[in-house]
Amino acid sequence: MNKLELIDAVASVTGASKAATAEALDAVVDAITNAVIKGDTVQLIGFGSFSRGDRAARTGRNPATGAEIQIAAAKTVKFTAGKAFKDAVNGSHK
Template sequence: MNKQELVDAVAGQTGTSKAEAAETIDALIAAITTAVTQGDTVQLIGFGSFSIGQRAARTGRNPATGAEIQIAAAKTVKFTAGKAFKDAVNAK
């Protein structure tokens, strides 16, 4: 499902226009992005939580030449599925 299909599904379930559903989805994504970039964890009970994770610096290899390269440490976004979401996925 891509974003447009999600907008169509939300509009169909809520009875709102596709434009309103798109604005709502955009606002939700913006709010989650802002909170996580500020270091907060966003918890949606039954769905899951978004948080920041850390990836340590490491040594990698260039697959073309085999030369070692240093890969810098980075922040990542972690999503942990909630119990209800996991149960729904495993029920099918």
């Protein structure tokens, strides 16, 4: 499902216009993004949590040449699925 399909699905359930639904979805994504950028964790009970993690610098290998390369440290985004989401995916949804 891509963003347009998601907007269509939400708009059909809520009865809101596609334009209003798109605007709301963009606002939600922006709010989550800005919170994670600041280092906050966003918890949506039953769905999951978005947070920021840190990946340490490490030595890797160029697969083409086999030469060692240095991979810089980086910030990562983590998503941890909530129990209700996991249960739904595993068929335990009521």
